[in-house]
Each structure stands twice: as structure tokens, then as C-alpha cells.
Amino acid sequence: MRVLVVHNRYSSAQPSGENRVVDEEVTLLRAAGHRVGLFERRSDSIGSRSLLGKAAVPLLVPWNPAVRTELAARLRAERPDVVHVHNVFPLLSPSVLAACADAGVPVVATLHNYTQVCPPGTLHRAGRACGECVGPKVPLAAVRHGCYRDSRLATVPLAVGLAVNRRRWWSGVERFLCISAAQRELLVRSGMPAGRLVVKHNFVPDPGAVRTGPGRHLLFLGRLTEAKGVRLLMAAWEEVAAGGGVGVPLVIAGAGPLDREVAAWAEGREDVRFAGLYDPARVREAVAGAVAVVAPSEARETFGLVVAEAMAAGVPVVAAGHGGFSELVEDGVTGLLHRPGDAVSLATLMRRIAADPGRNEEMGRAARHRYDRFFSPAVGLERLVEEYRAAIAGRTESMGGS
Template sequence: MHILVVHNRYSSAQPSGENNVVDQEVGLLRAAGHRVELFERRSDDIATRSLPGKVAVPLLVPWNPAVRSELAGRLRGERPDVVHIHNVFPLLSPAVLAACADAGVPAVATLHNYNQICPPGTLQRDGRPCTECVGSGPLPAVRHGCYRNSRLATVPLAVSLSVNRRRWWSGVERFFCISAAQRDVLVRGGMPPERLAVKHNFVPDPQDRRTGPGEYVLYLGRLAEAKGVRLLMAAWDEITAGGGVGVPLVIAGAGPLEPEVTAWAAGREDVRYVGLYDPEECRRAIARAVAVVAPSTWLEAFGLVVVEAMAAGVPTVAAGHGAFVELVEDGVTGLLHQPGEPASLASCLRRIAGEPARNQEMGQAARRRYESGFSPAVGLERLVDGYRTAMAGRSGGGDSPPPVKDGSTGSRRGNPRGQGWGSQ
């Protein structure tokens, strides 16, 4: 097949599982003999723009007419069999759907989060799950300032969701949901169930696998409230007060809570903060772990680090909600703790570190689960099946810019100056 992948790459300053998934799928398809081209924008490039250019970025979030023209021309010239859309925020916009319709090329889209029904895509507010916009509209998100704690910064996302909702739902032949849990929420939010297929992300088979009991408990990911970092710190303090578990906690990653994590870990023998690992360092670190911990407080749509741990034969301690309940078989491939409860997380960490024989059994079961459900062979089969479905059922749609109240052709009034649009 000839596939064109459309993706707005997230800032390189922070780890991005979504960028990794895109890169891995492109590599997988090319290795299988498919022709894959890229149509990309990079959030890193925003920093190089002039001040007026930076100010204009929020205006392009709902609709970027230049992207429509550029992509439509490329599609007409190259004639790919299918377009695979990933992230379009903030520089691409849903105008990519109109470009596909202009050129008559079917589109599929991977839904990496919940931004079809929630402006910031997290289904979380104030550190707790929130579904106030599900099935209604994005006004609550604006009222609460859900994106970066700013009402002004939330407005472009809310406008884009409102004016482009039907364009997404009619212009995409096949949506790839990355978990059944995510699909259920999106259906409740009004998305057409017949276009939503579950396609778990795959993980390349790592060269490094665990061979011994492990050396530490590992947190690997973004240092953010939604990822449960503060919850983990509270749980580990409780463990330490009770005498510890015999191994340290290693935290690898970057994000807004980095200063807090650095200060918390300073001078402690039972905690090591190691900063941001590159992909090879991540694989080696996972293979040396007693367990990987994923204590997210938001409803994760997937959980790539859980599957990476499975591939290395390492069990996981994860929050018992969202996609984790279908990724982790409680007591078999890992343990599920009560979401948001530090005492429950501490109890699970004690169990998984304090029972070496059981830990080994769970690690072996996790590896078998990976081989049957998340290997490259399985991922390739599901990708190609989705493409064939889209190619067999073109529906068009999405061929006109969104309506706007001021009579313009895609921009919105307002000047969201200084809202930190330099990264995602």
C-alpha cells in the first residue's frame, strides 16, 4: 500500500508516547514493504516564529487554510491509497480532513486521547476524572480553564471541537481507538460506533528482557499531576515510614513537576531521580526493574509503558481504571490499585516487591500477554485491516471550512496573547 501519515509532532522537550507510536508504526509498515510518506508539522518550530507568528498560532487551531491547500495538492500529486491522521494540534488543524475530501483519498485516524469530546483530551480536572463535557459540549472546559489552567488558552480547542465535530465524524472512514475503555467513553460522547475500531498500540520486541529479580521499582513517564506522580510520592513516603521494600524507587522523565520531584528525591537513599532517558536507556531500565508503576489519576486511553514492561517480562502496578483494567490482569500480569489512593498503591508495591517467586510468575505471564496481543505482527495485521476497511468504504465529507460568526473564512476573533503556545 501507499500510505501518507499526517502528524503534528509534540515538543521534544518532554517525552511523547504518541510520537513514539507514530515512528514505530511508520517503521513497521516500511519494513513490511509498504510505501509510507509523512506530512508533518513540529511544535518545536513555534519557538522560531516571530512574535506575530506565535500570536497567530491559536487562530490556526480550529482551521488552517494553508495546510488544506498544501496537503490537497500533495495528495493529488502522489495519490496515496489512504491517509492516516494522528495529531493535528496546533499547527495542522482539522483542515487536513477537507484536503482528503478535496483529493478523494480515504482517511483513518488514531485517537490517542479524548480530544474528540474533551478540549484538552484528558477527561480530567483538578487532579480527578471529569466527564462534564462528554455528551454535551465544550463550554464547561472553557469555564474551568481546563487547558493549561487558562480560559483563554482553552477557547481555541473548544471552538475547534464545536465547529469540526461533525466534520471528523463524517470525514474519517475508520477511527482507531487504542483501548476498549476509550471506545466506550467516545460512544457515550456521541461518536458513531460503527466507525470506531479497537486497535491497541504495539511495542517492538526489545532486546533487553528481565533475567533476574530486578533492582528497583521504576516510574517512567511524564512528571505531571495526571500521571499520578504526587500520588506515587505519597505512597512511597508511606512505604519508607514502614521500613521500605528492600529496593529503591527510580523515577525517569521530565515535566512540570520536575522541580518538586527533584527536591523530594534529594538526599534520599531509597529514591533516585535520573532525569529524561532516551529510548535505549528506557528499554534497559525496564528490563532491570522489579516492577513498573503507572499510577495515573486520569483515565488513560492506553498505557504504552505497561506494554513495554510486558514485552520485557516485567509486571506492572497500575491504577485500576481506564485502559489499565484491560491491559493488566490483576494478580496475573501485575496488580491494580485503587485510583487516587496512596495507601492502596503502597500496598500493591509492597506485595509486588515482597513476593519474588510470584513476581517472576507475573513477569512471565506478562510476556505471554505481550506476544499474543501487542507484538509487531499483531500490530501490522490490525493496521492493514483498518486501511483496507477505509479503502473499501469511502464516504467523503469535511470539504468546507467551519462556519464562523464574524463572516471570515476560518479564523476566530480574539488575541490569546501570552498563553504559552510554544509547546504541547
């Protein structure tokens, strides 16, 4: 199969699960013998633009005519069977859909977040869940609140792009790949076409080894933001420490806006280690050495790669009981789900998962079994190719079999 992957890569200064997913899918498809091309833009390139060029970037967010022309020419030259769209913000724009329509190539789009109904894509604002813009309406609330980067001005291009391109997305994509059933359910409720929305979970590569022994630490791994539950975790750990601890330290690995706050909180403590940003090898080592991975996101995650990575290593998870986490984690079987936003609930479950090594080991084995069934590369490849074929068949049918 000939596949062209379209993706605007996020800044390399910040860890991006979405970039990882794209890279791993491309590698998987190529290893299976499919011919995969890339049509990319990189957000890193914005920094090297002139002052005028940087100022023009927001104008390209709703529509980039140069991208439409360039991609259409490439599609005519390469004639792929299907185009797989991932992120188009900020340099590609929904003009890629027009280029695919010009060339008559079917489109599959992975929805990594909630940008179809929420300009910043998080459904999270001011430390709590938010759904003000969900539904078939102009997302004026996002502009009023300055939801993207706490700036009304920066939010305007996203809100405009969502409003003017909504119908183009819904009619121009044959198959939307939701990465959890919870995400699909919310998007269907918002008015997106249910018949085009399917669930295809992300996969994670097999780390090559599973946990041996009881584990040496509890591990938070991810971006250091309030939405990821970092402040909630710190509050919960104070509860744990006040009760005498759990016998192992908390390791916090990642980078983000709360770097300094986390470092200051951890400084001088024997029960906490702030590790900063790990490279992939250190990530695998840290996960495989964990009593449990803690994922206390206050935003409703669409999936949760860190949860799947823990499962692959035979490690249970303590996660917030909402969004994609409720689907990934079988509560009491492969991990434990705490009440979202509740520090006491999170502290209680961190104590519980560390208190019974035998039960913890059982949950770890069950987690690995669940990974093999739902989140392994073999399953990911099968589902991906299946959806490509469905998109091709759908486009052929809509064209009258021509």
C-alpha cells in the same frame, strides 16, 4: 499499499508517546514493503516565528486553510490509497479532512487521547477525573475552568475547534482507531458513530531481552505531572518507607512540571533515586532491571506505552485500575491494579509485588506472553493493514463501487 501519514509533532522538549507511536508505525509499514509518506508540522517551529506569527497560531487551531490547499495538492500528485491522521493540533487543524474529501482519499484516524470530547484531551481537571464536556454539546465548561494550560484564553481555540468540527470528524473519517476498549466505550457513549470506532492497540518494539533475576528497583517512567500520579506515588512511597521499605529503591525517571518537587523530595534519601530523563537505551535497561513498573496515573489513560514496554521485558506492573490500564493488565496475573487515587492501596500493592519473588517471576512470564499475543509489532502490523483495507473498502462502497 500507499499510505500518507498526517501528524503534528509535539515539542521535542517533552517526551511524547504519540510521536513514538507514529515513528514506529511508519518504520513498521516501510519494513513490510508499504510506501509511506509524511505530511507533518512541528510544534518546535512555533518558537522561531515572529511575534505576529506566534499570535496567529491560536487562530489556525480550528481551521488552517493553507494546510487544506497544500495537502490537497499533495494528494492529487501522490494519490495514496489511504491517509492516516494522528495529531492535528495546533498547526494542521481539521482542514486536513477537507483536503482528503477534496481528493476522494479515505481517512483513518488514530485517537491517542480524548480530544474528540474534551478540549485538552485528558478527562482530568484539578486533580480528579472530569467528564463535564463529554457528550454532543459545546464544551463551555472547559473554557470556564481554563482546562488547557490553566488558561481560559488558551482553551478557547480548542473548544471552538471541537464544537465547529465535530461533525466533520464524524463524517470525514472512515475508521477511528481507538487504542483501548475503555476509550472506545466512552467515545460511543459520548455520541460518536459506533460503527466507525474500532479498537487497535498500540504496539511496542521487542526490546530484545527479558528480565533476568528478581530486579533491582521499582520504576516510575513517564512525564512528571500530577495527572500521571507522581504526587500520589510520593505519598504512597512515604507509606512504604514508614513500614520499613520493600528492600529495593524507587527510581523515578522522566521530566515535566514537577521536576523540582520530585528532585527536592528525593534529595538525600537512600530509598529513592530521581534519574531525570532517560534516553531509549537507558529506558530499556531500567525496565529490564525492575522488580515492577509503577503506573499510578490519576487520569484515565487511553493506553499506556510504559505498561506494554514492561510486558515486553517480562516485568509485571502496578497500575491504577481504570482507563486503558484495566484492559492491559490482568489483575493478579500480569500485574496488580490499585484503587485509583488511593495512596494506601498503591503502597500495599508495591509491598506485595516486591515481597514474593517467585510469584513476581510468574507474573513477569505471563506479562511477556500477553505482550506476544496482543502488543507485538507483528500483531500491530496485521491490525493496521486490516483497518486500512476496511477504510478503502468503505470509501469505495460509499462511492457506489467507482
